[in-house]
Amino acid sequence: MATNGVVASISVVNASLLDDSGFILSNTRTPVAIGPDNFLTPPYQLDHFLSQDIDFDFDSMDPDFFSILDPPDQHEISATVKPKATTISAATEAFQRSPWIWNPVEKDSALAAQGALTSSKSSLPDLASVRKSALAQNIISDHRDQLLGMVLETSRLNPQKITSFPSFPVQLIGALIAAGSQQEGETAIWEFGLALHESVRLSLAALLETDNTWGRDLNYIRAYQISIGLGLWSGFKRKMEIAEGFRQIPTTMLRRTGAFSWSHYYATSCQMIDTSESLEQKWKSWVRKESTKRLAIHTFISDVQTSIAFCKAPTMTTLDHSLPIPASEALWLATTSEMWKECFEDDNTLPRALDVSQDLTLLDGLGGQADIRLTYSLVLYGVWSQIWSYQDVCTRRLSRSMSANHTPDSASMWHMHQYSELYPILVTLRDRLTALDRATNRECLVAKLFMMLLHVSVLDLQQACGVSGGDEAESVLEALQERWFPMREARCAVWHAGQVLRAARAVPPTSLRDFYAVAVYQASLCLRVYGLLCERDDHRQGPHQVRPSSSDSYMNVRIPLDGEDLPERNAFVELNRGIPCVTSTDQSEHQLIPLTSHAAAMTTSLTILRNNFSAVGTLHPLVANLVELMQSLGEAKNDLL
Secondary structure (H helix, E strand, O other): OOOOOOHHHHOOOOOEEOOOOOOOOHOOOOOOOOOOOOOOOOOOOOOOHHOEEEEEEEOOOOOOOOOOOOOOOOOOOOOOOOOOOOOHHHHHHHHHHHHOOOOOOOOOOOOOOOOHHHHHHOOOOHHOOOOOOOOEEEOHHHHHHHHHHHHHHOOOOOOOOOOOOOOOOOHHHHHHHHHHHHHOOOOOHHHHHHHHHHHHHHHHHHHHHHHHHHOOHHHHHHHHOOOOOOOOOOOOOHHHHHHHHHHHHHHHHHHHOOOOOHHHHHOOOOOOOOHHHHHHHHHHHHHHHHHHHHHHHHHHHHHHHHHHHHHOOOOOHHHOOOOOOEHHHHOOOOOOHHHHHOOOOOOOOOOEEEHHHHHHHHHOOOOEEEOOOHHHHHHHOHHHHHHHHHHHHHHHHHHHHOOOOOOOOOOHHHHHHHHHHHHHHHHHHHHHHOOOOOOOOOHHHHHHHHHHHHOOHHHHHHHOOOOHHHHHHHHHHHHHHHHOOOOOOHHHHHHHHHHHHHHEEEEEEOOOOHHHHHHHHHHHHHHHHHHHHHHHHHHOOOOOOOOOOOOOOOOOOOOEEEOOHHHHHHHHHHHHOOOEEEEEEEOOOOOEEEOOOOHHHHHHHHHHHHHHHHOOOOHHHHHHHHHHHHHHHHHHOOOOO
16 A cells, blocks of 8 residues: 555555456466576575565655656766857757767667676665665565566576565566666666666566556556656666657556546445445555556656657547546555545545546535645646647748738637637646645646747757757748747747746755756757847847837846746736846856846756755756756857857
C-alpha cells in the first residue's frame, strides 16, 4: 500500500490472480526462468551474496519521482566553456549538441554503459550520509535474485563482479532503483541507474513478447511507464529518442483495460455490519481501482509533457477524461482498512474529470472527498490538446500571404472564438492554483507556460534561433517580424514567459528537473526571440511599428517581465509602451536588463536553473545540457538583424 501521496501511483497491491479491474497481478505469477539453465545456479557461484536478505530503502528517491530522470552519457555534457559564437551557424551547432537531436554512431548501444553495473564500494558515498525518504521497503532475497538474473540476461558482464541488489516484481523494482538513483548527485550512483535502466527496458520488452498477458498486469504497466519517463527526461539523446518512440505502449495497454472509461470504476460502500474480512476485501478492491485511476492520470500528464517538450501532437485528448477524478489523499494514504473506513464518506461518488474541466465549481462542494490538487493538474493538462489545435490553426493562418484586401474567414472567426474561451480558462486555473494552500509552485509554473504557449509556437521559436539552419531562421524571423511581433499576442507571450521565470525562482531546490527545466528553456527562447525582433526593428525602423511620442510617460519605463503585475504591464501589453526587461541576479543588486541586451534572457534563465541546484552542487544531466545550450545561444551573436 502506498505510504506517500505522490508515489502512490506505483504502490503494489497483493490480490487474486485476476482482479475486478481486468489486470493480472504480479504476485500470483510463477517467476520467469532466467535462461534455459537458470543463470542463478552454478557455475556462477553467487551464493556468497544471494543467501542473505537485504533491507533496501529507497534512500535516493525524491517523493516527486514521477518526474523521473535518467543520466546521459557524460561525453554529452561539456565541462569546458565553449568559445563565443559569432554567427547564426553557431546557434545551429548548439542545437546539434542539444538532447533533442541525435545522430547515432557505431558505439551507441544498450550495452554501452554496462560497466557502471560493477561499481565498487570505494566509488560509492557513505550510505549513512544519504538522505532517507518516506518510503522504505524490505526486499526478500528471492526478489533480489530475480533482479540480478534480469541484469545478467540483458548484459555481458561477469556475474561475480556485480553488486547485489534486491527486487520486487523484478522490472518494477529495477525501474524504481534506477529512478531513485537519479535523485542523487553522486556520479557512480546515477551511472549505475543508467545501466540498470537499460536492463529494465530490455527485460520489459522481452517479457511482453514471451507472454502477452503481461500487457494486462498493473505492475508491469507501472514499470513500463516509469521506464519511459526515465528515458524521456534523461538528457541522454539515445535514451530520449527510444523512449519517445515507445511512449504510446503503456497508454495503449491502459486503454485496452478501460482505465480511461467511467464504466471501469464503481462506487464502494462501507457499512457498520462489515466484518474485518469484508472490510479488508473492500479496501483492497478500492485500492486496485484507485491505483489504476492514478496511473491513468499520470500517463495522461506524461503524454502532455512529452508533447510540449518534443513539439509533437499529443496522443491523448480531453475525451480521455471520462474517468472519475482522484479520491482524497486521506483515503489514498490510509495504511489499514480501519484508517480507510474512518476517512470514508457515505456518498463517495466523484464527478468525471471531463465534467469538472467544463465546470470547476463542481469541486467546491466536494470537501475532503477528492484530491483537489491532482484534479486541478489533470484539468490544466487537459487544456493542452485545445492549445495545440489552436496553434495549428494560427500557424496555417499566418503562413498565408498577407494581403490588403484580406477579410476574416471561418477559420479566423474560429481562431478568435477559441482564444476567447481558452485564455479565461487558463487564468482561472492559474488563480485557483495560486490560492490553493497545497498547490506547488511547479503547477503554477505550468499554468503560466500554457498561457505563453497559447500566444506563440515553440517550434517557431526554435527555428528562429537557428535549429534548422540560417536560411530557415531568416525565413521564420521575417514572418514573425511582420505577422507576430507588432501584435498584442507577441507582448502577451513575452509577458507570460517572464512570469514562467518568476515562478521558476520560487520552486523548492532541485525541483526544476525534466519537464520543468524544459519549461524554463522554452520561456527563455520566447524572451530571446522577442529581444532579437526588437533589435531588428530598431535597425529597420519599419513603418508597421507604432512609435510612442516623446511625451508618453511610459515610453522609457523599464518593464520587469519577471516581476509583479503592475500598471506598467498593461501599458506594455495593450499599448506597446515601455522597455521589456528581465531581472538579473548575477550582481549583488538586482538589475533590469532590456531584452535587446544580447544575452539577457538566456543568462537570466540559466542562472535560475543553476541556482535551483546550488544546494547539491551538481546539475542533473538534462539540466546541464539545457544550460549549455542556453549559454551557447546567448553567446551566438545573430547576424540576421
